[in-house]
Each structure stands twice: as structure tokens, then as C-alpha cells.
Amino acid sequence: MKIISSKDNPQYKFWKRLTQSKGINDLGYFILSGEKLVQEAVHMYKQNHSIEISAEILTDDQHSHLSAPKCYRLPLSLFDSLDILGTHSPLLIIKTPELKRYQSTVTHTSQTSHAASHEEGLNNNLFQVIAPLGDPKNLGALIRSCAAFDVDQIVLTEESANPFLPNAIKAASLACLHLPMVQAGPLAELEGSFFALHQDGVPIDQIEWPNQITLLVGQEGQGLKKLSSKAQVTPVKIPIKSNTESLNAAVAASIALYEISKTRNHKL
Numbered sequence: 001m002k003i004i005s006s007k008d009n010p011q012y013k014f015w016k017r018l019t020q021s022k023g024i025n026d027l028g029y030f031i032l033s034g035e036k037l038v039q040e041a042v043h044m045y046k047q048n049h050s051i052e053i054s055a056e057i058l059t060d061d062q063h064s065h066l067s068a069p070k071c072y073r074l075p076l077s078l079f080d081s082l083d084i085l086g087t088h089s090p091l092l093i094i095k096t097p098e099l100k101r102y103q104s105t106v107t108h109t110s111q112t113s114h115a116a117s118h119e120e121g122l123n124n125n126l127f128q129v130i131a132p133l134g135d136p137k138n139l140g141a142l143i144r145s146c147a148a149f150d151v152d153q154i155v156l157t158e159e160s161a162n163p164f165l166p167n168a169i170k171a172a173s174l175a176c177l178h179l180p181m182v183q184a185g186p187l188a189e190l191e192g193s194f195f196a197l198h199q200d201g202v203p204i205d206q207i208e209w210p211n212q213i214t215l216l217v218g219q220e221g222q223g224l225k226k227l228s229s230k231a232q233v234t235p236v237k238i239p240i241k242s243n244t245e246s247l248n249a250a251v252a253a254s255i256a257l258y259e260i261s262k263t264r265n266h267k268l
Contacts (some may be wrong), residue, residue, distance in 0.1 A: 001064070002072045009180045011072070014081055015057070015093060021162040028096050029054060030164035031082060035089040038065065040174055052057040052095035052176055057082060062090050071167035085168045090136070096164050099178065102155050102184035127152045127264065129253070130194065130216045132159040132187045138250040139163055140171025142217065145254040154179060155214075158186040190216075193232040197252050201235030204256060209263045 004012050017200040018025030018031050030039055042065040043052050052062070056066045059079045064071045074082075082091055097208075129151050133139040139161045146154055161168055163176045184190065216233070227233065238255050240247060247255070 004072055004078070007078060012074070015055075018093070019082065019084055019166075021165060024096065024162055024164050029093050030096055030169070031084070031166065032092040032094050032169060033083055033085050033087045033089065033166055034170060035261070037088065037169070038090055038092055041094065041177070042066065044174075044177070050233065053092050054095065055093040057091040065090060085170060085255065094177075094263035099181055099183040102182040116188050123257065123263075125214045126209050126259070127156055128215070129257070130157065130184070130190070130214060131151075131253075132157040133217065134159055134161050134189065134251055135204040136161040136163075136165045136168035137171045137263060140168035140176070141170070141250040142253050143172040143175045143179060143181075143247055145250070145257050147172075147179045149254075149257040150264070152180065154181045155184050156181055157184045157190070180206070187227065191230040194234070195236050195254060196233045196251075198235035199237055199246065200235075204236050204259050205237055207234075207236055209260055213260060215253070215256060215260070217249055235264070 002003065006012070007016075015029065017027060018029055032038060033061065044051050045066075053066065053070065056064055056071045058064060058071065059076050060073065075240065076183050079091075080086075110150050127150065129142070129146055131154050132138060132143050133142060140163070142153060143163060156163065161179060163169075163268070169176060175238060186266065194214045194216040197218060236253055236256065238247065246252075
């Protein structure tokens with residue numbers, strides 16, 4: 001067990017940087033908090049090492065889930081500065097999964113098409129979601145729904161929140177560790193054909209979904225305003241009562257994922 005008592009300690013400074021998106025991106029690690037999530041992550045680690053835990057951080061009255069040399073003990077003031085969500089339970093420092101670059105693969109052009117890619121090696125049943133959500137809680141909730149409804153991968157854009165921020169991880173419930181994610185550029189540069197949630201679209205229960213699906217979730221507040229003219233969009237709407245202006249982006253996407261999954265499961 002290693003004890004760190006100074007805020008000037010290089011190891012503590014490293015961890016402190018992980019409380020911000022830039023630090024997570026630059027250093028390639030994130031902080032996992034919350035007793036239940038920590039226990040689940042430790043179980044994953046002990047079972048097959050599918051995740052890499054570099055450290056466990058404790059206060060004086062906490063008990064370790066791991067053995068030395070990965071355990072560190074901090075005074076409460078330093079610990080609390082890392083425990084952003086105020087969980088008051090042990091923290092884990094985990095290596096972020098590699099995010100590959102996004103490559104457009106879906107070529108459907110209308111709601112009735114059944115297009116399949118002719119590019120060698122592509123998955124003809126690829127189901128992916130583009131998620132330019134800037135709110136970490138919304139992004140985390142969407143990631144959790146994507147895992148629940150068998151989405152193959154999530155596409156993050158430059159507008160997306162970091163999926164490894166504490167609020168995103170809490171909302172995702174560790175789905176961010178096993179659901180593949182890829183990184184795209186800004187929303188305005190996306191090309192290809194997409195289904196997109198929009199209040200003026202075709203009712204979702206009238207869509208004939210193709211084998212390959214890319215669902216584009218609009219940005220909070222801005223919707224699809226930033227899309228390039230090269231993006232071919234089939235708008236899809238979720239009918240709601242007239243006295244309700246709109247649905248939360250993550251909620252709307254979750255409803256759409258459920259509807260899509262019913263069709264896909266029927267085909268399979």
C-alpha cells in the first residue's frame with residue numbers, strides 16, 4: 001500500500017488531470033467511481049483482464065478490492081478532489097479502450113431500401129449510432145441503451161462529450177468498456193446516408209429498416225442543423241402528444257433503438 005499525502009506528488013497530479021476531458025484524452029486513463037461499478041470492474045479484471053486497472057485509490061477508512069502494488073491511500077482532501085461524484089467509495093484508474101477512426105459503411109438511400117455494401121469485408125448487418133451528444137449524462141444513457149439493444153458500435157463526433165467522464169460512465173453503467181466506439185470528425189463533415197430522428201420525419205412504425213442501419217441522433221438543442229449537404233438523411237419521427245414539444249435526445253434515441261431491434265430480431 002502506497003501513501004500519498006501531498007498535492008504536489010506527480011502521481012496525484014496525473015490522476016487530477018483525469019477529472020477533465022483533455023486529461024483523459026491525453027493520458028489514456030479515466031477514473032471509475034461508485035461502489036457497485038468498481039466491484040463490477042474488479043470482477044471483470046480478475047476474470048479475464050479484459051480491462052486494465054492501473055491503480056485503486058482509497059482513504060484511511062476504506063478497504064481495498066485489489067492487492068499491492070496497485071493500491072494507494074490518500075488523505076480525504078485529496079481523495080475528494082478526485083471523487084467528482086462524491087461517492088465516498090474506492091476509485092479505480094482504468095485504461096481507456098482504443099477508439100478507432102470512423103469509416104462510413106452504410107449506403108441505404110431511402111426508408112425502403114435494402115442496400116448492402118459492396119466494399120470487401122464490410123458487415124452487411126452493421127447497426128451503428130452516431131451520437132454527437134455534448135451532455136455526458138445523455139451520452140452515457142445512450143451508450144447504455146445501445147448496449148441493451150445490440151448496437152454494433154457507437155460513432156462519436158467532435159461534438160460528443162467524453163464517454164469516460166464520471167457522469168457519462170455512471171449513466172452508461174460500464175457499457176462504455178465493452179461496447180465498441182469509434183471516433184469521427186465534426187458533424188458538419190459527415191458524409192453518407194443516415195436515418196435521423198426529426199419531428200418532421202416519417203413515423204417510426206412506418207419505416208422498413210434495411211439490414212445496415214446508421215441512426216443519427218441530433219445534438220441537444222441544435223438537432224441536425226450542422227449536417228453537411230453531402231449527408232443523405234431519411235428523417236424519422238417518434239409520434240408524441242401535441243402538447244409535448246419534444247423528447248430528450250437520449251430518450252428519443254432509446255425508443256428508436258427499441259423499435260429497430262424488434263425488426264432486426266424478427267429478421268434474424
